Amino acid sequence: MLSAQEAFQLILKTVKPAPPVQRSLFDAWHCVLAEGTVSDLNIPPFDKALMDGFAVKSSDFRDGKATLQIQETIYAGSVPTIALQSGQTSQIMTGAPLPEGADAVVQIEHCQIDEAARSVKIDTGPMSPGKNMLPQSSVLEAGAPVLAAGTFLRPQEIGALAETGSPTVMVRPAPTVAILATGDELVAPEESPQAGQIRNSNEVMLHTQIQQADALPRPLGIARDERDHLRSKIQEGLNSDFLLLSGGVSAGERDLVPDELEQSGVRQVFHKVNLKPGKPLWFGVLERADGNPCYIFGLPGNPVSSMVCFELFVRTAIRQFMGFPSPKPQILPARLCNDFHSSGNRPTYQPAQVKWEAGEAIVSPLKTMGSADLHSTVQANAVALFATGNQHYQAGFKVDVFLW
Structure with a gap:
């Protein structure tokens, strides 16, 4: 049997990142950038007011007070027309560009306006250059990198791309993942099991896990332990980027999956991994005529085994396909909350609850x-x-833990 680490390495060696596609930002959420981006302009593009108030010269406030003549009002989206001289100010709104000569903004709460005299009395205390403003290009300069290839696109990254002139981006798309549960004992969740039957919990569980992995699930229902029916379902599933089969990969008389996959042209990469639960895990690849492989996992039928194998191995493969720079599960050291006894002839991945106390993971x-x-x-x-x-x-x- 392979070790878990050997299985990870074979998965990463076999699964190739998907070819990049161009997407608008409206369709790029939870994708991974295939190419880095740069800003097409300075951010901000001008000295920018961070609040409503008055644009001023800080040198006019030697004792923290000043009475200044109002030159104009500058709104967001407009352009200042008057450069400030000593003793002058312009009223300004949040987001508007500062006029030439201004180096700070006084918030409106510190100002008393005399409309008749077109002046404002300000008592703000010590004033320094840069107060309540964001200097031009202080966030990014034009041509500076914004996001690197391999970045997972959340709402904040999408916003940053829009701000910096990348309305479309090259990303690696999420894979389609077909799910096929196998076994004569299975019935749909809405049915009442008869003698010897159980509900098909793995399909809906894997469906949700696939969604959590930002991939696109394609449930195929139940394949019976009969070769023709299993074969037709497998052929349907092999049209997806991934095919997950639940059950039928052990050594029983009716565990037909590995043989039927071989008959369908699938190359086995490995079968059986030294872990508990999940020992019967099967992995292979179909090299299709269109040049886009299908990656196949035969998951154990027992639900905890299926869940654990998905979180450790299938999620790794999906992340590799999507172009994540670190697709393997991340190990987190955690301190045991209570005594625990473990026994067995294989490394055990025990379901656990992790909490944080004073910044430390407790399991x-x-x-x-x-x-x-x-x-x-x-x-x-x-x-x-x-x-x-x-x-x-x-x-x-x-101990080492792997978060779900």
């Missing part, structure tokens, strides 16, 4: 009845990694 491993006990994950927001063997861990011991 509580959760009790579970095994990989079929989906309810044990309801309180989990992570898995904690425990080494092979029969070991007792005392409260306070630090």
